[in-house]
Amino acid sequence: MSSSSSNAGPRAEANVSSNARALRKLRGVLNLQDFEHRARRHLPRPLFEYVAGTVEDGRAGRDNQQALLEYGLLPRILTDVSGRSQKVELFGRTYDSPFGIAPMGLAALTAYRGDIVLARAARAANIPAVLSGTSVIPLESVMDEVPGTWFQAYLPGDSERIAALLDRVARTGCDTLVVTVDIPVNANRENNIRAGFSTPLKPSLRLAWDGLTRPSWLLGTFLRTLARHGMPHFENSFATRGAPILSATVLRDFSARDHLNWRHFAEIRRQWRGNLVIKGILHPADARLAREHGADAVIVSNHGGRQLDGAISPLRSLQAVVAAVPDLPVLVDSGFRRGSDVMVALAMGARMVFVGRPFNYAAAIAGEAGVAHAINLLREEIDRNMGMLGINRCDELTPACLVPRTVS
Numbered sequence: 001m002s003s004s005s006s007n008a009g010p011r012a013e014a015n016v017s018s019n020a021r022a023l024r025k026l027r028g029v030l031n032l033q034d035f036e037h038r039a040r041r042h043l044p045r046p047l048f049e050y051v052a053g054t055v056e057d058g059r060a061g062r063d064n065q066q067a068l069l070e071y072g073l074l075p076r077i078l079t080d081v082s083g084r085s086q087k088v089e090l091f092g093r094t095y096d097s098p099f100g101i102a103p104m105g106l107a108a109l110t111a112y113r114g115d116i117v118l119a120r121a122a123r124a125a126n127i128p129a130v131l132s133g134t135s136v137i138p139l140e141s142v143m144d145e146v147p148g149t150w151f152q153a154y155l156p157g158d159s160e161r162i163a164a165l166l167d168r169v170a171r172t173g174c175d176t177l178v179v180t181v182d183i184p185v186n187a188n189r190e191n192n193i194r195a196g197f198s199t200p201l202k203p204s205l206r207l208a209w210d211g212l213t214r215p216s217w218l219l220g221t222f223l224r225t226l227a228r229h230g231m232p233h234f235e236n237s238f239a240t241r242g243a244p245i246l247s248a249t250v251l252r253d254f255s256a257r258d259h260l261n262w263r264h265f266a267e268i269r270r271q272w273r274g275n276l277v278i279k280g281i282l283h284p285a286d287a288r289l290a291r292e293h294g295a296d297a298v299i300v301s302n303h304g305g306r307q308l309d310g311a312i313s314p315l316r317s318l319q320a321v322v323a324a325v326p327d328l329p330v331l332v333d334s335g336f337r338r339g340s341d342v343m344v345a346l347a348m349g350a351r352m353v354f355v356g357r358p359f360n361y362a363a364a365i366a367g368e369a370g371v372a373h374a375i376n377l378l379r380e381e382i383d384r385n386m387g388m389l390g391i392n393r394c395d396e397l398t399p400a401c402l403v404p405r406t407v408s
């Protein structure tokens with residue numbers, strides 16, 4: 001018997017038992033919101049607050065929920081919905097659902113190998129996933145393991161450093177670059193300060209206690225990462241490796257993000273040959289400028305309520321953005337949790353919706369099986385809702401499917 005076949009038994013058994021463990025953790029998780037309660041119990045408080053939190057008074061975050069309540073769906077009946085398909089086409093590729101996984105920094109700190117876990121689950125379900133520029137796994141490793149993953153960059157207003165990073169990204173074979181533009185200055189995340197979260201994390205008794213009281217995260221994510229991959233660093237902010245994630249002294253380099261402007265974007269367009277997406281637009285005029293400067297798609301977003309407090313929900317400007325750039329795919333994120341939420345956005349003209357936090361929690365709680373479960377839940381909700389709305393395809397969703405409602 002070859003050594004590989006003699007190992008297959010124990011390895012297969014280990015996989016079965018880890019799947020069984022994951023399934024146990026997912027029991028009772030019936031929708032995307034359910035992941036949050038589990039994650040609160042699983043993650044150390046500073047990390048949970050970092051993911052869950054918004055900014056200042058949480059107005060932008062609340063408006064993401066409020067705006068969704070202001071639209072109802074108007075079903076048609078007896079239309080024969082037996083041919084339902086939620087596939088959508090984007091950049092010449094057909095995805096199996098009209099949603100994807102938004103970029104989230106430090107995903108490998110909340111879940112073991114989080115960025116890879118998210119990307120693998122997305123690939124298995126044939127939906128897009130975006131690797132954050134604030135990630136701690138080198139983008140080369142992620143792109144090697146999961147080709148087709150998109151990459152998101154936070155760029156400084158510095159042509160040389162932009163060019164060097166884009167060179168690096170292009171060398172990985174990545175075909176879709178997302179440039180996030182709604183973070184010219186650091187947001188006022190008071191909740192992070194209160195919860196003891198900072199980047200880099202500063203070692204302290206409180207942090208140690210927060211970790212010790214979450215042993216499954218401590219052993220299964222943090223210590224496992226340290227043992228197998230060493231101290232995580234910010235790997236993908238620039239062309240070269242950045243600071244370690246746990247450090248008493250090092251400051252993250254945010255330099256010159258406030259210098260970034262359309263001239264840089266034009267340079268990016270000249271250099272980047274793949275699909276170019278601009279993330280963090282709310283104003284229709286900016287969508288028009290994005291198109292004029294060569295963007296291939298825009299993501300209408302208020303960053304999940306994490307940047308400008310008081311910023312409107314992207315849903316409030318979505319239709320105006322679609323009207324401003326009718327020939328460009330318009331994508332959207334911030335606060336979408338239900339299949340019906342996704343459908344409201346599609347009815348307003350979005351091609352695809354991105355979802356953040358719930359996928360992060362799902363990876364933290366149950367790894368790839370957790371993310372697959374989250375994707376399936378949302379996919380099934382969309383499928384059911386298509387049936388009940390009387391449609392077979394996403395492009396049948398139009399403003400005629402929506403009725404504004406007055407919410408007191």
Ligand SMILES: Cc1cc2nc3c(=O)[nH]c(=O)nc-3n(C[C@H](O)[C@H](O)[C@H](O)COP(=O)(O)O)c2cc1C
Pocket residue numbers: 050051052102103104105106132133134152180279301302303304305306333334335336354355356357358360
């Ligand atoms: C923990 C966390 C980290 C994030 N990091 C990034 C990032 O590195 N780059 C980025 O463009 N957006 C980042 N975002 C914003 C998301 O891409 C997305 O816009 C937002 O989460 C969508 O809102 P939702 O979480 O309510 O679905 C982050 C969001 C969260 C929750």
